[in-house]
Amino acid sequence: MKKQKIAKQIWRNRQLYLFLLLPVLYIIIFHYVPMGGIVIAFEDYRARKGIWGSEWVGLENFIKFFNSYDCKRIIRNTLILSVYTIAAGFPIPICFALIINSVRSEKFKKVTQTIVTLPHFISVTVMVGILMNVFSNRTGLYGIIGMMLTGEYPADILGSPSAFRHLYVWSGVWQEFGWGSIIYTAALSSVDPEYHEAAQIDGASRLQRIIHIDFPSILPTVVIMLILRMGTVMSIGFEKVYLMQNSLNIEASSIISTYVYNVGLASQGNTDLSYATAIGLFNSVINLIMITVVNKIADKVGETSLW
Amino acid sequence: MSLLAKKSSIGKKPRLGWRDKLFYGICYLIIAVLTLTVLYPILYVVAASLSSASALLSGKVWLWPVDVTFVGYNAILKYKEVWIGYRNTIFYTATGTFINICMTMLCAYPLARKNLYGRKPIMMIFTFTMLFSGGMIPNYILIKNLHMLNSVWSLLLPGAMSVYNMIVARTFIQNNIPGEILESTQIDGCSDTQFFFKMVLPLSKSIIAVLGLWYAVGHWNSYFNAFLYLTDENLYPLQIFLRDILLSSQLSSDIEDPDAIAQMRTVQLVLKYAMIVVSTAPLFAFYPFVQKYFVKGVMIGSVKG
Numbered sequence: 001m002k003k004q005k006i007a008k009q010i011w012r013n014r015q016l017y018l019f020l021l022l023p024v025l026y027i028i029i030f031h032y033v034p035m036g037g038i039v040i041a042f043e044d045y046r047a048r049k050g051i052w053g054s055e056w057v058g059l060e061n062f063i064k065f066f067n068s069y070d071c072k073r074i075i076r077n078t079l080i081l082s083v084y085t086i087a088a089g090f091p092i093p094i095c096f097a098l099i100i101n102s103v104r105s106e107k108f109k110k111v112t113q114t115i116v117t118l119p120h121f122i123s124v125t126v127m128v129g130i131l132m133n134v135f136s137n138r139t140g141l142y143g144i145i146g147m148m149l150t151g152e153y154p155a156d157i158l159g160s161p162s163a164f165r166h167l168y169v170w171s172g173v174w175q176e177f178g179w180g181s182i183i184y185t186a187a188l189s190s191v192d193p194e195y196h197e198a199a200q201i202d203g204a205s206r207l208q209r210i211i212h213i214d215f216p217s218i219l220p221t222v223v224i225m226l227i228l229r230m231g232t233v234m235s236i237g238f239e240k241v242y243l244m245q246n247s248l249n250i251e252a253s254s255i256i257s258t259y260v261y262n263v264g265l266a267s268q269g270n271t272d273l274s275y276a277t278a279i280g281l282f283n284s285v286i287n288l289i290m291i292t293v294v295n296k297i298a299d300k301v302g303e304t305s306l307w
Numbered sequence: 308m309s310l311l312a313k314k315s316s317i318g319k320k321p322r323l324g325w326r327d328k329l330f331y332g333i334c335y336l337i338i339a340v341l342t343l344t345v346l347y348p349i350l351y352v353v354a355a356s357l358s359s360a361s362a363l364l365s366g367k368v369w370l371w372p373v374d375v376t377f378v379g380y381n382a383i384l385k386y387k388e389v390w391i392g393y394r395n396t397i398f399y400t401a402t403g404t405f406i407n408i409c410m411t412m413l414c415a416y417p418l419a420r421k422n423l424y425g426r427k428p429i430m431m432i433f434t435f436t437m438l439f440s441g442g443m444i445p446n447y448i449l450i451k452n453l454h455m456l457n458s459v460w461s462l463l464l465p466g467a468m469s470v471y472n473m474i475v476a477r478t479f480i481q482n483n484i485p486g487e488i489l490e491s492t493q494i495d496g497c498s499d500t501q502f503f504f505k506m507v508l509p510l511s512k513s514i515i516a517v518l519g520l521w522y523a524v525g526h527w528n529s530y531f532n533a534f535l536y537l538t539d540e541n542l543y544p545l546q547i548f549l550r551d552i553l554l555s556s557q558l559s560s561d562i563e564d565p566d567a568i569a570q571m572r573t574v575q576l577v578l579k580y581a582m583i584v585v586s587t588a589p590l591f592a593f594y595p596f597v598q599k600y601f602v603k604g605v606m607i608g609s610v611k612g
Contacts, residue, residue: 006424009422009424010424013417013420013422013423013424013499015498015499015500016416016417016420016423016499017417019413019414019416019417019499019503020413020414020417020418020429022410022413022414023410023413023414023433023468023473024429024432026410026464026467026468027432027433027436027468027470029449030446030449030464030465030467031436031440031441032436033441033449034440034441034442034445034446034448034449035439035440035441035445036441036445037441037444037445037446037448037449038441038442038445040444040445040448051448096338096341099334099337099338100334100338102330102331102334103331103334103335103338104331108335108338112338112342113598114594114595114598115342115345115346116341116342116345117594117598117601118345118349118591118594119345119349121524121528121587121590121591121594122528122587122590123527123528123529123530123546123549123586123587124528124530125528125530125546125549125550125553125554126549126553126583126586126587128553128554129549129550129553129554129579129582129583130348130352130583132553132554133352133355133553133576133579133580133583134348134351134352139363139364139576141351144363144364144365144366145366147366148366174344174345174348177341178345182602182605182606183605183606186602186605186606205324205326205327205330206326206327206330206331207326207330238443238531239530239531243550243554257443260442260443260444261443264443264444264447265443265444265447265535273444273448276443276444277442277444277445280442280443280444280445281442283442284439284440284441284442287438287439288438288439291438292438
């Protein structure tokens with residue numbers, strides 16, 4: 001009886017399932033098949049023999065990675081870069097949103113918001129291009145200013161491991177803080193004005209109202225955004241780091257994703273796809289654990305969670 | 308009396324105390340400083356692209372172009388690759404966005420229907436891909452085995468749909484197309500397909516615009532897939548050529564002849580700045596007109612259904 005009912009319901013919605021056919025095929029082919037491809041992390045993969053014909057080696061690739069000279073360095077670099085990015089990039093949009101929300105001129109608000117969100121649309125390639133040109137110690141603004149102040153070309157910071165992280169993080173902040181603040185300004189716009197009116201009558205200053213009304217009302221959004229960010233702590237994007245990487249700053253700029261690329265695809269004729277996949281898998285698993293754990297914590301502490 | 312005072316204060320801007328005045332002053336100052344920090348590098352790049360290299364190198368260019376020339380822009384016009392790149396990028400953006408929208412809406416609508424049997428597990432199949440992925444190498448092997456290396460499909464199909472955007476669309480449909488409309492049209496004998504084309508799509512115009520813009524910007528700026536999967540220059544999008552022009556052709560400092568260096572610098576340096584302007588200007592010019600759609604999208608995305 002119940003089965004019949006379900007079958008009837010499915011039959012009635014048959015067109016809807018037809019709609020889903022293409023997207024489901026897509027997700028299987030382009031997302032789940034590569035997940036299956038992860039098995040090569042446990043093999044000595046040879047393209048000639050294929051995924052099923054290659055020799056099984058168990059955890060050898062992982063052991064090789066954990067014992068390698070680079071392992072500690074790239075994990076450390078990935079973590080430092082990521083934590084630095086969050087530490088610098090997370091609070092600024094919140095502060096900016098709180099400040100711009102308290103400004104009373106709508107026109108001023110609108111113009112500044114347009115300007116500060118613009119850099120979000122600059123592509124990674126162009127962004128790194130701007131960095132390379134503006135911070136060139138010969139031809140860039142940096143070099144020119146250094147020349148004017150000291151009479152000689154300043155040190156090359158594009159090829160300096162210690163400067164790499166600052167350049168990476170702060171150019172990212174420059175690019176994203178305006179865009180990142182949108183979600184908070186949206187949350188702030190839904191704060192009931194009656195709270196503000198009541199507080200004003202009680203003689204609260206604007207700053208006090210920010211601390212006691214505005215900030216608490218966006219706190220749930222802040223928590224969710226922080227969860228999202230923490231979950232991605234080990235998944236720093238490949239593109240920007242790779243483009244900023246050069247032989248001089250490699251010590252600080254070699255992170256997991258660029259390392260995977262260099263081991264797996266870049267070195268001509270000398271690639272180790274299995275080894276690279278193993279490193280990638282190690283990274284994906286950590287990401288998965290991170291986002292699950294962080295979500296559990298937020299669920300307990302803040303009564304807000306992603307799912 | 309106190310009630311009266313309360314009433315009259317509502318709707319009027321109350322007079323500011325000195326603390327609030329100071330506070331607003333600091334607010335405006337912070338915003339102004341941040342806005343200028345964002346604006347200045349952009350203005351500098353534009354000014355540099357229009358200045359002569361010698362003015363640039365002697366530190367005369369700060370905000371406005373000095374010795375205005377169009378050397379850089381002329382050099383770009385002669386760059387065959389830039390035109391190929393532009394052509395390809397426009398193709399990838401248009402076709403890719405079209406595929407994205409079709410897939411996203413096809414997927415979002417059935418999943419927005421609460422009475423769809425198996426909705427939860429199907430949803431799980433999609434959301435899990437946001438948490439875990441095969442990674443760079445298995446993706447590469449897949450594209451290779453599908454014989455899509457060096458074909459336009461390698462840029463169009465792997466990202467045919469973003470699960471995040473699909474969820475945004477689904478939330479929108481759930482919140483904006485009431486179930487009553489569906490019920491009443493079903494009584495009139497309207498099929499799901501008819502309902503999708505005649506009601507859902509027209510009523511979802513605004514979300515389609517939002518997602519279309521997001522997808523389009525993504526295609527315009529995307530670099531990674533082309534970088535991994537393409538080796539044929541005729542298929543390269545603009546971003547790949549940009550990398551070659553902006554980054555790879557760094558001046559090597561071991562050229563001895565100072566005249567040669569100077570010669571190379573004059574064109575190359577200005578060309579790079581001009582290139583940045585030419586590749587980014589379309590997005591910047593377009594953005595203020597569609598800003599509200601982008602902002603709207605972020606807001607819909609922040610409300611989970």
